[in-house]
Amino acid sequence: MQTLSLFLNFLIIVLEVRFSDAFTRNDFPDDFLFGAASSAYQEDVKMMAEMGLEAFRFSISWTRLIPNGRGPINPKGLWFYKNFIKELRNHGIEPHVTLYHYDLPQNLEDEYGGWLNRKVIEDFTAFADVCFREFGDDVKLWTTINEATIFAIASYSDGFAPPGHCSSSKFINCSTGNSSTEPYIAGHNMLLAHASASKLYKLKYKSKQRGSIGLSIYAFGLSPYTNSKDDEIATQRAKDFLFGWMLKPLVFGDYPDVMKRTLGPRLPVFSEEESELVKGSSEFIGIIHYLTNYVTNRSSKPSLLSTSKGFYTDMGVEMINTGNFSLFEWEAIPWGLEIVLEYLKQSYNNPPIYILENGKPMKHDSMLEDTSRVEYMQGYIGAMLNAIKNGSDTRGYFVWSMIDVYELLSGYTYPFGMYYVNFSDLNLKRSPKLSASWYSGFLNGTIDVTSQDITQLQSNFSGSSSM
DSSP: OOHHHHHHHHHHHHHHHHOOOOOOGGOOOTTTTEEEEEESOOOOOOHHHHHTTSSEEEEOOHHHTTTSSSSSHHHHHHHHHHHHHHHHHHHHOEEEEEEEEEOOOOHHHHEEEEEEGGGHHHHHHHHHHHHHHHHTTTTTTTEEEHHHHHHHHHHHTSSSSTTTOOOOOOOOOOOOOOTTTHHHHHHHHHHHHHHHHHHHHHTHHHHHHOOEEEEEEEEOEEEEEEHHHHHHHHHEEEEEHIIIHHHHHHHHHSOHHHHHHHHGGGGGOOOHHHHHHHOOOSSSEEOOOOOEEEEEEEOOOOTOSSOOHHHHHHHTTEEEEEBBBBBSSSSSHHHHHHHHHHHHHHHHTTOOOEEEEEOOOOOOOOOOHHHHHHHHHHHHHHHHHHHHHHHOOEEEEEEOBBBOOTTTTTBTSOOSSSSSTTSSTTTOEEEEOOOHHHHHHHHTTOOOSHHHHHHHHHHHHHHHOOO
């Protein structure tokens, strides 16, 4: 009966979202930024301008700018980024720059183990210094590390992201790593590297450049699977591990108590000086949000001295997906974003928030008429507006992604782009999908968000589109 009740509640919420009052771009604050994002792929500024993007989020490749990780600057890389940022500015598009997106210079990995060694703090700060100095007059929004939580988990607990560390199991074979300690060591060094770069920016550049600097995390929507006390406690524990791991040090100066109790000596400790350095170092929080899960308690408890358990075992919960789900395709669950934004408002002093990624993957050679992606974007933008009306200090929204790009988990098979890229064409021909037309219409004020408008847009689009 509990499962049936949850399903009926979920259905009611979906219907409320789908048939809620129409909204327009003008319902958002004047200074709110709507944009799109990619990683180290940057191109097509004219296309962005024609689409009406107000902002574009991209990353600077560390090795493109400083090939060896430290030392001499590559003049071609410097020239490329200066020109690209100027071109965005000339078209009235606000650049939002991410300094690190899974691309540590190999030299630093080989020399001292990358994010597992505190030496990375100094090298990352020096890289950030070059970026602030060279680009900061035109960049007002800086994210230090992309989705730091999932980066630490995927790279040092699960082993499927670079550098591929984990404790080997029947599911995955890693050549090196320790899933019980390395994600927490890497995460600790990420926080310290972020805080060091933030301190540098505030002391050396902020008074002249007047920008803001923040860190981003991956944020699942999390809701109890049943109304039992155990599942409520499990959901809060999941939030402490998945949100509080990075956010509590940034806001309050230390890790959540439940992580300290669960992990014991496996969790690094901040010195008093480090705690003060990290606390308040993020002027905004970047949110990467795609998915929502129900949470139920897992009975087994990790050992304080365990050498084979990973992050999700330590968390002690089971996460159950909502609706139809596969690894590369999923349904829209907009209320999950509202849960995230409301939780951050209540638990972390309502920080300024930018939703830096939100979008839907679809098979690459499917039709340009990506109606389900439009419905996904519409639902989440509406959910975000509801959160803002309820007091969330959310300041921007970036669709992932502007065009089809190489994805870490699915290559070119399941891209997120609003523009189709023909990878068989020597000129890599771009073609707008329905989602590009919808987003452009929303941004320029010709679309009020209602289901009727999607139907009309489909009719207009199907008569004029081709790959």
